[in-house]
Amino acid sequence: MQEWIDNVWAPDIQGPSVLVLDSLKTHKMECIRTRLIAHAHTSVVYIPPGITGLSQPMDVSIGIYMKYVLQNGILTDAAQKRRHIAMxxxxxxxxxxxxxxRNGYLKGGLVATGPRDMESNRHATS
Known part of the structure; x- marks a missing residue:
């Protein structure tokens, strides 16, 4: 996870951000949270177990289709399966x-309606 933060997440972060994570044990490790805050200016929000469909827009919007495609492969060799999954x-x-x-984020209630401060107070834009 630390490698992912350093090599995938952090390089693209342009300012303060929020990362919504599930309750996987690795995600909840203090060193992961600290690394996200210190190296990627990222606050972490954990979703409670069992509400993925309500709070993770990618699962809501495209997860079903991706799972269908991945589960319908007819390959038996491990290398073929890995290539098939990637493709x-x-x-x-x-x-x-x-x-x-966009609709997945709307359904998940994760769409910002304008600039806000840490207390979620809305600020007017110029």
Missing amino acids: SVLQALEEVKEVTI
Whole structure:
């Protein structure tokens, strides 16, 4: 997870951000939270177990399609399966429409309606 933070997440962060994580034990380790705050200017919010469908927009919007594509492979060799999974994920992501992702965030209630401070008070834009 630390490698992912350093090599994938942190390089693209342009300012303060929030990362919504599930309750996986690794996600809840103090060293992970500290690294996200210190190296990626990222606050962490943990979702309670059992509410993925309500709080993770990618699962709501494209997860079902991706799971279908990944589960319907007919390959038996481990290397073929890994390649199939990688190619299927790429194909599924390429086919997802922007509006589908946007709707997933809307359904998850994770759409900001304007600039806010730490207490969620809205600020007027110029």
